[in-house]
Amino acid sequence: MSNLRDHQSVVIDKFMGLWARGSKEETPMDHFQDCINVLAGTGQSFGTRPGIGISQDVAVPLEDIRRIYNYPTQTGNTLIVLAYDQGADEGSIYHMVNATTVFGPLLTIEGMTDFAFIPIAGRAYISPFSTFVVGGLNVEKGLEDEFLYVYAGDGTPARKAAGVPLTGNMTIANGAAGFTDPGLHIFAFVSETISGFLAEPGLMETFTTAASSSVSFGSVSASGDPNVTKRHLVATKVLPTFNGDLTGYQFFFVPNATINNNTDLFLNNISFFDADLLDDASHLFDNFSEIPAGAVLSIYHNRLVLATTFDDISLILVSAQGEPEAISEIDGLLVYPPDGNPVTNAQELRDILYAFKRSKTVSFTDNGDVPSSWPLVTVDTALGTCVHGIATVLDSGSSSIDYLIIATYQGLSLFNGRFITPELSWKIEDYWKALDRDDFRYIQIVNAPIQKWIIMVLPTRMVLVGNYSLGMDPMKIRWFPWSFEIGFNTVAIFNIDEIILGGEL
Amino acid sequence: MGTYQVDICVSVGTKTGEWEGENTGADAELIAGINNQVIDAVLLKGGKLHIASPSAVGTWLIRFGFDQNSDIISLDGAPHISYNNLPAGFGILADAVLTIGSRGSVTTGGSSLKLQSGPLTESAALPFVGGIGANGYVFALPVFPVPTMLDIINDGFGIETTYTGATDFSAFYFARITGTYTTFAFSWDMSQDGENAAVGELITITSEFSIDPANSMDLTHVTLSMACGIIVPIIQTTDLFTFLVPDSCDDAGLQTLTATGDGTQFSGSVALGTLTILLTNASGIYTLVPGKRQDTYYSSHRDGTTVDIKIPDPTGRTGFVGG
Numbered sequence: 169m170s171n172l173r174d175h176q177s178v179v180i181d182k183f184m185g186l187w188a189r190g191s192k193e194e195t196p197m198d199h200f201q202d203c204i205n206v207l208a209g210t211g212q213s214f215g216t217r218p219g220i221g222i223s224q225d226v227a228v229p230l231e232d233i234r235r236i237y238n239y240p241t242q243t244g245n246t247l248i249v250l251a252y253d254q255g256a257d258e259g260s261i262y263h264m265v266n267a268t269t270v271f272g273p274l275l276t277i278e279g280m281t282d283f284a285f286i287p288i289a290g291r292a293y294i295s296p297f298s299t300f301v302v303g304g305l306n307v308e309k310g311l312e313d314e315f316l317y318v319y320a321g322d323g324t325p326a327r328k329a330a331g332v333p334l335t336g337n338m339t340i341a342n343g344a345a346g347f348t349d350p351g352l353h354i355f356a357f358v359s360e361t362i363s364g365f366l367a368e369p370g371l372m373e374t375f376t377t378a379a380s381s382s383v384s385f386g387s388v389s390a391s392g393d394p395n396v397t398k399r400h401l402v403a404t405k406v407l408p409t410f411n412g413d414l415t416g417y418q419f420f421f422v423p424n425a426t427i428n429n430n431t432d433l434f435l436n437n438i439s440f441f442d443a444d445l446l447d448d449a450s451h452l453f454d455n456f457s458e459i460p461a462g463a464v465l466s467i468y469h470n471r472l473v474l475a476t477t478f479d480d481i482s483l484i485l486v487s488a489q490g491e492p493e494a495i496s497e498i499d500g501l502l503v504y505p506p507d508g509n510p511v512t513n514a515q516e517l518r519d520i521l522y523a524f525k526r527s528k529t530v531s532f533t534d535n536g537d538v539p540s541s542w543p544l545v546t547v548d549t550a551l552g553t554c555v556h557g558i559a560t561v562l563d564s565g566s567s568s569i570d571y572l573i574i575a576t577y578q579g580l581s582l583f584n585g586r587f588i589t590p591e592l593s594w595k596i597e598d599y600w601k602a603l604d605r606d607d608f609r610y611i612q613i614v615n616a617p618i619q620k621w622i623i624m625v626l627p628t629r630m631v632l633v634g635n636y637s638l639g640m641d642p643m644k645i646r647w648f649p650w651s652f653e654i655g656f657n658t659v660a661i662f663n664i665d666e667i668i669l670g671g672e673l
Numbered sequence: 674m675g676t677y678q679v680d681i682c683v684s685v686g687t688k689t690g691e692w693e694g695e696n697t698g699a700d701a702e703l704i705a706g707i708n709n710q711v712i713d714a715v716l717l718k719g720g721k722l723h724i725a726s727p728s729a730v731g732t733w734l735i736r737f738g739f740d741q742n743s744d745i746i747s748l749d750g751a752p753h754i755s756y757n758n759l760p761a762g763f764g765i766l767a768d769a770v771l772t773i774g775s776r777g778s779v780t781t782g783g784s785s786l787k788l789q790s791g792p793l794t795e796s797a798a799l800p801f802v803g804g805i806g807a808n809g810y811v812f813a814l815p816v817f818p819v820p821t822m823l824d825i826i827n828d829g830f831g832i833e834t835t836y837t838g839a840t841d842f843s844a845f846y847f848a849r850i851t852g853t854y855t856t857f858a859f860s861w862d863m864s865q866d867g868e869n870a871a872v873g874e875l876i877t878i879t880s881e882f883s884i885d886p887a888n889s890m891d892l893t894h895v896t897l898s899m900a901c902g903i904i905v906p907i908i909q910t911t912d913l914f915t916f917l918v919p920d921s922c923d924d925a926g927l928q929t930l931t932a933t934g935d936g937t938q939f940s941g942s943v944a945l946g947t948l949t950i951l952l953t954n955a956s957g958i959y960t961l962v963p964g965k966r967q968d969t970y971y972s973s974h975r976d977g978t979t980v981d982i983k984i985p986d987p988t989g990r991t992g993f994v995g996g
Contacts, residue, residue, distance in 0.1 A: 180991055183989065187992065195991075195992035196992050197991065197992045198992070199991075199992055200989045200990055200991060200992070201990050201991070201992055202988070202989075202990040203988060203989040203990065204985070204986065204987070204988050205984050205985055205986065205987040205988065206987050206988070206989050214989060215987075216966070216984055216987040217984060217987065218961050218962055218963050218964060218965050219961075219962055219965030219966060219967045219968045219969065219984055220959040220960065220961055220962065220965070220968045220969065220970075221959065221960050221962045221965060221969045222957065222958075222959060222960070222969055222970070222971055222979055223957070223958040223959055223960045224957065224958055226977065227976060227977040228975060228976075228977070229957045229958070229971050229975070229977075230957060230958060231954065231956040231957050231971075231975065232956050233956060233957060233958055236958065247958070249958065264958065651985050652968060652985070653955060653968065653970060653982055653985070654955050654956060654970070656959075662960075666960055666961075667960065667961040668958060668959070668960055669958070669959045669960075669961065670957070670958050670959070671955075671956055671957070671959070672956035
């Protein structure tokens with residue numbers, strides 16, 4: 169390039185994305201002071217962003233999409249979708265198996281403008297929530313008089329998680345020749361649903377067994393819940409005295425005493441000794457029979473974590489290990505110090521459960537005992553996040569690799585147990601801080617490691633892409649805002665690297 | 674300003690008498706005869722339009738027509754173009770004349786030329802304004818009302834000749850309408866020029882014709898159109914034109930709104946502005962497609978069809994002051 173006399177030519181051969189920090193004159197030469205619908209190319213070049221195509225190849229596609237999550241099932245990677253009908257004020261959840269197959273609506277609830285979701289063992293746990301204005305503050309919390317739902321992934325409608333005990337009056341008599349520890353026992357049956365939830369003991373009756381006889385049970389009620397697949401016999405050990413309180417004694421599962429269906433009304437000739445009663449069933453009395461809806465769902469140490477119910481915005485419910493629907497009303501609770509702000513998010517990282525409010529972060533550590541005994545540690549008293557403000561990674565649904573990517577009021581930050589500064593969005597601080605904090609609930613983030621992109625849907629319903637192919641570093645990451653003909657509300661990753669956007673006009 | 678010449682007839686209308694061209698009375702020969710531009714002061718009939726039987730006493734009429742699509746108009750001596758390709762804002766001034774070459778014993782006293790005010794209706798005989806010259810007889814078109822180019826094109830002209838004697842003879846050739854034209858530059862205002870619009874949205878075009886007719890568009894003499902649909906005016910006055918974006922324009926994206934003059938104030942088409950017709954309901958689930966050069970949306974008809982829209986203005990402004 170020829171030079172004009174006394175002028176030095178300036179070559180611009182690096183394009184490092186958007187710079188929105190300070191005045192425009194301070195924009196470095198290798199950044200854009202303004203850009204839209206471009207994307208980093210190979211090396212440090214740039215080009216037009218990729219276009220979008222339709223995801224459904226059907227005559228009547230889903231519309232008015234509010235939320236999409238990646239939903240890994242037993243048989244493949246799918247999507248679970250919330251479509252919201254503004255006119256009817258109804259949210260409906262669908263299961264999009266592939267471009268041509270959609271199940272649903274699985275669940276339709278009035279007022280469900282958003283939902284929390286966690287997949288466990290191929291099932292989808294769904295919690296409807298919405299935004300309420302409380303004292304001038306937007307609060308995302310579970311819908312009033314609504315509950316946690318479970319969906320099997322097979323197209324059948326979602327049902328309420330947990331369940332109620334069996335009811336009725338069973339009959340007990342001595343059976344054929346057998347054995348028991350003779351004396352007064354209390355017997356009951358525990359129903360088990362197809363998702364493995366054990367209800368509290370029901371059909372409780374007392375009976376005095378004989379040493380050389382087994383025990384037979386009749387009129388064992390079937391459950392009114394069609395999802396019950398088994399009924400387990402539980403019993404107390406011999407009671408030397410009985411005060412009349414059927415629930416005041418410890419129950420145990422009786423070995424080899426299960427009705428493996430929800431139809432038979434009898435179980436005959438059960439023999440057992442008290443020494444065989446090892447598996448406690450009493451804890452089932454304390455479990456929620458209906459788990460209230462919350463705004464947050466997560467997994468920690470194989471326990472389901474649910475937070476921010478309609479009545480308790482600082483309460484976190486934690487299930488028994490391996491039993492996502494078994495949440496004790498007594499000791500399955502974590503209390504986030506109340507301050508008028510709701511719990512907005514929860515995520516496990518390196519064996520610790522981090523719980524967030526909009527501008528606060530605490531942690532809980534599983535000490536091997538019941539959740540209510542877990543110690544709380546304050547991590548940050550200034551930074552937190554919003555309901556969808558933690559990036560999910562690939563299509564696993566899990567948020568973490570070795571760090572979390574979290575949207576805070578300060579910016580988009582890496583979190584490894586503390587918020588790392590400077591934040592990833594340092595170069596576009598002004599752009600970030602221009603976002604309306606009251607609408608941070610609209611932010612949703614995915615991390616696509618194959619493309620090395622962080623993709624965010626913003627409160628403006630535009631998309632912001634951070635290309636970190638040069639490094640996950642505030643100085644090297646390249647930011648590019650994108651716009652479309654419609655506004656997008658949600659983003660997810662499907663089939664490892666397929667980026668899905670959902671929107672409404 | 675410039676000069677125009679319409680000199681190629683394309684059709685024969687009604688006629689009485691036995692008109693002939695070079696050899697026969699076929700329409701093609703009649704047209705060739707009246708279009709014949711050879712200024713021939715010697716030969717009587719060859720290649721010209723004439724009555725087949727000389728001394729056929731009576732009054733004989735033949736009409737000729739133009740059309741809007743054929744290349745029959747020459748501006749400033751340039752190659753011919755069609756009416757539809759006239760430059761935007763084209764308008765003829767009041768000095769149009771009709772000239773026809775003529776040979777024969779029946780001169781202006783026995784022949785008359787008439788401008789048609791409809792395909793079957795002729796005006797009174799046009800005044801003869803010039804004698805036989807090298808280019809033939811010159812007749813002025815009516816001054817008032819000023820015919821528009823569209824009138825000329827749509828209506829054509831006619832020749833009526835009267836033979837009273839056995840030796841009367843007339844031959845006609847090189848009929849042309851000439852005059853001066855100008856290209857009017859009108860002002861107007863469009864309410865959403867360059868902006869987004871939705872189906873059913875009201876679009877307003879305003880003009881100041883009632884205040885400044887020389888420089889403003891008369892909105893009563895235009896037809897508005899967009900490629901995506903027919904525009905039906907709600908209000909159409911000299912100063913105001915309003916319409917609703919039609920349903921057929923749903924998903925249409927960037928559209929140019931065009932005003933086509935009816936020839937009264939101007940001919941041709943003028944682009945009034947652009948609208949980007951929004952998708953009314955393209956909501957749904959989409960996939961980012963690497964390398965895709967445009968965005969594909971669900972059609973608002975929600976019937977499985979799609980619409981492709983270009984990626985909105987990829988732009989990057991560098992750190993240089995001024996971009």
